[in-house]
Amino acid sequence: MYQPRNETKIVLIDGEELTQLMIDHDLGVTPQRTYTVKRIDSDFFGEE
Numbered sequence: 001m002y003q004p005r006n007e008t009k010i011v012l013i014d015g016e017e018l019t020q021l022m023i024d025h026d027l028g029v030t031p032q033r034t035y036t037v038k039r040i041d042s043d044f045f046g047e048e
Contacts, residue, residue, distance in 0.1 A: 013021070022028050
């Protein structure tokens, strides 16, 4: 009986998980828009 010498494991994923991995690792995707999120700088409004 033949047994492979390495312990390679294969994990099956669905399309949604594949898509998320592509986005997370910038693989095969191109950014379309970038949003800037701003917050109030409380030091600017602090008492003098």
